[in-house]
Amino acid sequence: MSSEVFVSRPHYDSRAVALGVPVKVPPVEPEVPQASVGSATAGYRSAKYTPAEWFSSYRTLLQQAGADGHEARSIQRESKTLYQDAEAATMRSQAEGTRLLGERLQDTHSWRSELQRHVEQLLADTESLLALKTRLERALDATETPCAIAGDNLNSRARRRGPDLVLDSVEEELLKEVDLIRSVQALLKKTAAQVATQIKMNREAKQTLESDWSDKYQAYNLDDHCGRYSNMSPDTQHHPSSATMQDQVCSRTLWTKFTQDNLSRALQEEQATNSLRMLVERVLLDVTEDLRVQCSSVDRAFDQRCVELTEAKTQLEMALAKVLEQIGAQERMIMALQRAIHNKEAPLRVAQSRLYLRSLRPNMELCRDEPQLSLEGELRQIDATLASLHRQLSEARGSMSRLEESRMALEKDINCKTHSLFIERDMCLTRRKRYPTISTLSGY
Structure with missing residues (x-):
């Protein structure tokens, strides 16, 4: 036998080395002289393992290998389950995101259609108000002729002579006509100013709706593009900071309320436009009727006055x-x-x-x-x-x-x-x- 002495070796974990985990080296114990086997080894230490150690060593390795294999199979099962669950969860999340994007596209399209409808309605209302404003201006210009006629009649009748210069019914009706024309002109100016103000309000509301519609149009295109993304899309990129940016935007409630407020204001302006349009039509009808009625009254007074003058002249x-x-x-x-x-x-x-x-008879003859x-x-x-x-x-x-x-x-x-x-x-x-x-x- 050799004269070498068997010394026990420290346990070395190769997996820890492979994973980069620092290996903790156990403290070295002082060598204890082993009993020699046989006379050939008397007085010497052997470096070989004993059979028991050999059996213990490979059995330990087998147990460790078995334990490691069991652990590996467990980790493999867990990993397979994990990545399958992760894949399923990711697919579900992606499908849910795609579904929600589709619903969002429907909501955006619905709101955008509603905005478009009110924009067109406000545009039509503004056009109708512009036409009414033109009518009011023409009607105001048309009152200048009756005013000039009434003023000319008063000036002409002021040149009457003598007792005919009288404050008669014709004069009273002409003065009423002048006052009526001035009132009509003031009313038409006031109504035209109201129409101009409403046109301004309609344009402001329309501009707000158009801005909201434009934002929703861009958002619709972006969401539509997002909905078309898939795992096979070549133009996707990593944007790690995109999630933190979303924390700064408004909530869905505020988003809905913003559009509802815009539509509510537009509806108010549409209702105000309808009321104002009916008012303008009524004002034009009333002032026209009043002017024509007063004109008929003045004409009747003139006719009656002419009859009276003709009769008086004949007499x-x-x-x-x-x-x-x-x-x-x-x-x-x-x-x-x-x-x-x-x-x-x-x-x-x-x-x-x-x-x-x-x-001349003399004396007594004068008898x-x-x-x-x-x-x-x-x-x-x-x-x-x-x-x-x-x-x-x-x-x-x-x-x-x-x-x-x-x-x-x-x-x-x-x-x-x-x-x-x-x-x-x-x-x-x-x-x-x-x-x-x-x-x-x-x-x-």
């Missing part, structure tokens, strides 16, 4: 004809009275001459005999007759003067009535024929 002309006839008769009467007075001159001279000559009394009576009669004739002539001349005054007054009044008729009928009513039509006053 004045008839009275003038009678006055002229009376003036002619009175002139003839004055001439007759003058001839009668002139015819009394000769009898008066005869009577006075006779009395004068008889007053009041019958001829004397007769002559005196004749003279008194002629004097009384002349006095009556002169008094009648004075009255006739006074009447003649009054008739002339009446003639001049009648002629003057007839001229006034003629002038007033010219103003009322030929000037005012002729100009009122240019009054705007109902369609023009309605803004068409």
